[in-house]
Amino acid sequence: MTQNVTLALETSCDETSAAVVSDGRTILANIISSQIPTHQKFGGVVPEIASRKHIENVIPVIDQALTAAGTTLADVNAIGVTYGPGLVGALLVGVATAKTLAFALNKPLIGVNHLEGHIFANFLAHRELKPPFVALVVSGGHTSLIHLKDYNDLELLGQTRDDAAGEAFDKIARVMNFPYPGGPHIDKTAREGNPEAIAFPRAFNVLEGENRFAFSFSGLKSAVLNYLNSAGQRKEEISIPDVAASFQAAVVDVLVRKTIDAAEYTGTSKIVLAGGVAANSSLQDKLTAEAAKRGLSLYYPPAVLCTDNAAMIACRAYYQFLAGDFADLNLNAVPALKL
Ligand code: KG4
Ligand code: ZN
Numbered sequence: 001m002t003q004n005v006t007l008a009l010e011t012s013c014d015e016t017s018a019a020v021v022s023d024g025r026t027i028l029a030n031i032i033s034s035q036i037p038t039h040q041k042f043g044g045v046v047p048e049i050a051s052r053k054h055i056e057n058v059i060p061v062i063d064q065a066l067t068a069a070g071t072t073l074a075d076v077n078a079i080g081v082t083y084g085p086g087l088v089g090a091l092l093v094g095v096a097t098a099k100t101l102a103f104a105l106n107k108p109l110i111g112v113n114h115l116e117g118h119i120f121a122n123f124l125a126h127r128e129l130k131p132p133f134v135a136l137v138v139s140g141g142h143t144s145l146i147h148l149k150d151y152n153d154l155e156l157l158g159q160t161r162d163d164a165a166g167e168a169f170d171k172i173a174r175v176m177n178f179p180y181p182g183g184p185h186i187d188k189t190a191r192e193g194n195p196e197a198i199a200f201p202r203a204f205n206v207l208e209g210e211n212r213f214a215f216s217f218s219g220l221k222s223a224v225l226n227y228l229n230s231a232g233q234r235k236e237e238i239s240i241p242d243v244a245a246s247f248q249a250a251v252v253d254v255l256v257r258k259t260i261d262a263a264e265y266t267g268t269s270k271i272v273l274a275g276g277v278a279a280n281s282s283l284q285d286k287l288t289a290e291a292a293k294r295g296l297s298l299y300y301p302p303a304v305l306c307t308d309n310a311a312m313i314a315c316r317a318y319y320q321f322l323a324g325d326f327a328d329l330n331l332n333a334v335p336a337l338k339l
Helices: 036-040 047-069 088-105 114-125 165-175 183-190 218-233 240-266 281-293 311-322
Strands: 005-010 015-022 026-034 078-084 109-113 133-138 143-150 153-159 270-274 297-299
Touching: 005 047, 005 088, 005 311, 015 047, 015 311, 026 047, 036 047, 047 088, 078 088, 078 114, 078 311, 088 109, 109 114, 109 311, 114 133, 114 143, 114 270, 114 311, 133 240, 143 240, 153 240, 165 183, 165 218, 165 240, 183 240, 183 281, 218 240, 240 270, 240 281, 270 281, 281 297
Parallel strands: 005 078, 078 109, 133 270, 270 297
Antiparallel strands: 005 015, 015 026, 133 143, 143 153
16 A cells, blocks of 8 residues: 555644654654643633634644655645644634645545544554554543544543543642643642542542443532632641642542443453543553453553644544545534534
């Protein structure tokens, strides 16, 4: 088969990224321009500023990716782009740019679901990995369990009913005065704390039966905020490492138990972690231990492929390319895109 070179764009949130991937699995370039320093002073992503930054960054990032890959636009066989879910203004920058390139170059356009992209990051990191498997996608916007039966056959088993796991990490971190995004700071601080110091709630009992694979983190978030407020009012000393460790343990317990349950339910022997929170060291350690006990294999990407990047979008686009799943120039941003 002749080589396929996919150029992909990712602009769904606060990273402007362009990547060039060959045959779906080999990264030739993956340029990520992060806006984190810009949004940090606001404590979170400001959508209007994100859109403007994407407009400034998108063409330079594409240029850098092509140069780093040693390719030109003439070598590109397909254009992939994230069209949802995400911030509408941010998504539109990537979608409009990808449509322009596809039209000008007369190359196929492929619209990619951001969540699916996160899962496919694992195909870049683990060349031997093949479906079927169960994937836990945990990011700032999503907490979902997915059964990937084949490259183009994905079934949603369950998802969060309120906050995403990463969102809970970021909100709790914010009240503890860590900079945005707070997930990595909680991860680091938790290493010095006692995970059993404070018994924060785990939403197991309300999410059974048909909600077996659903998640809820808003109750946990409120419990941590209440703990911090009431201890503050009583002028009790608060151990930030203990709060971080106990909060993280509550999140990780639920994620691990439901993911193992999903693997057993689907009868798969492989578990895949994806999304920004997949970089969490406690989640990786606990899931590694629980998977090993049951003879299940666990895969997760290196940190740079856990958070938002265009290489994962190019990988997803490649498998859609093989299936003939093309978009046309009517492709639009879909902020609440479902699986
Ligand atoms: O996948 P991602 O880059 O963006 C979304 O699609 O949402 O994920 C970003 C999220 C943020 O909430 C960030 O705090 C979280 O991933 N995150 C972590 C860690 N690294 C990133 N959360 C916990 N522990 C980490 N080590
Ligand atoms: Zn993401």
